Amino acid sequence: MLTPVSLAAPQRVDIALGERSYPILIGAGLLDHPASFEAVPKAASALIVTNTTVGPLYTAALQKALTGRFAAIHVLELPDGEAHKDWTTLNRIFDALLGHGCDRKTVLFALGGGVVGDMTGFAAASYMRGVPFVQVPTTLLAQVDSSVGGKTAINHPLGKNMIGAFYQPQMVLCDLATLKTLPPRELSAGLAEVIKYGPIYDMAFFEWIEANLPALRAQEPAALAHAVRRSCEIKAEVVGQDERENGLRAILNFGHTFGHAIESALGYGEWLHGEAVGCGMVMAAQLSQRLGGVDSAFVQRLTTLIEKAGLPVVAPRFGAERYLELMRIDKKSEGGEIRFVVIDKPGSAVMRPAPDAMVREVLAACGAA
Missing domain, CATH: 1.20.1090.10 (Dehydroquinate synthase-like - alpha domain)
Structure with missing residues (x-):
């Protein structure tokens, strides 16, 4: 029998990186509840970065959960897809941050799949030389891999993920309920x-x-919960030993x-x-x-x-x-x-x-x- 994962008892996996350590929370319905974000630092403003597919589904819930932690919550919807993981789209995040007068305590929230997570993390690593960000992955691939471990990047026509930075989030929140809207092709991926x-x-x-x-x-909930949890446990074990991919972490490739x-x-x-x-x-x-x-x-x-x-x-x-x-x-x-x-x-x-x-x-x- 698998241990059920629920809001009442969300599972926690910790990434042990000294002062850069952070939790991965895994459960159903986490996105809707302010308590899920108690570990996130309060600030004057937040920027939710999402895409045109995920935004209409989950942005309102995240905004509601964050109300009270931030005086202003801004939203940026990017075009969806790997084809947009580039400098042009990355600059849209910087445009939003500068346009809203965001300071170095502004918290970025990456609401979406791997493309959103990678670009938001890279923007957070670069803006004012580093601002906090939170991963809120909504695809299975992002929940079990790309949101965990601090790899951020954009693509170049000559190579994938060749321009980026290692930059760890404040936390990763894997809401299993978001997988219900995942198309079969994305689930297989x-x-x-x-x-x-x-x-x-x-x-x-x-x-x-x-x-x-x-x-x-x-998409049976117990099976998905176990798959996400065990995948995160393994990645946490590996990243905890080799954050910057000097040896062991390379096996994840x-x-x-x-x-x-x-x-x-x-x-x-x-x-x-x-x-x-x-x-x-x-x-x-x-x-x-x-x-x-x-x-x-x-x-x-x-x-x-x-x-x-x-x-x-x-x-x-x-x-x-x-x-x-x-x-x-x-x-x-x-x-x-x-x-x-x-x-x-x-x-x-x-x-x-x-x-x-x-x-x-x-x-x-x-x-x-």
Whole structure:
């Protein structure tokens, strides 16, 4: 039996980073209640940054919950989608902050998915050299991954998330009720980041996902609550040991080197981030097999789970050289050498280079070349 997650007893996962430590609160209905935000510093003003899809659904509830903590609560709705995660849209946040005369105690609230969270966090890190911000993720992907850990960034035409900063929020509030409005495609994209934690860190969780995938896709509350909680626990453990990705934290990028290349080559937003990561994990598993970390049975097991989650397992066909070119720009590359997160045994991962010839074999096997 899973422990129910409710407003009466929201689950708390702590990110232990010394003076930058903060809580992740997980529960249903948290967004509607002022008590959820008691840890947020009071200030003269707040800015809620959201998008045109999420804003009409949840902005009013968040404004009501924050009333009394701030004298003025401003709202900025950005265009929705990965295609808008750029300088132009980021400047709209700065325009709003400056236009409203916001000071260095102003609190930003990121209400939305990963794109909103990343851009709001980057704006908070940059405005007046750093103002407080709060993550209020409304997608599964953001709740289990992008809202946690302090990575903030925008995209560049030559590479995803290449311009950004490490900047931790004051807190993360995961209201599971917001997942009820999530389209099936977005839910599947989030499941990619849930699945990721199993092969790199926790095979018991991987087995739980295999057994409970139908419940997750049906959005059964107990299953989603457990998936969000365990994913946040794992990420908190990893980030607590390696905040700035100098070693261990890099394993959280399993599938991302291939996936980011897919997003860049297709054009941001053509595939959802989680779709690209799902396909990227298939490719990373194939590479792991060739490097001796897993056998073909495990590769097939992971591929089957990803496909059952509603994610693509065949890569877009851009040719090996285009993939290699894009992956050499990846943040984990050093001196032009592409470094991949690979499974060295089920439940454990490392980062290491691989010969171009081997990567070409993987790309061919996955339909990319």
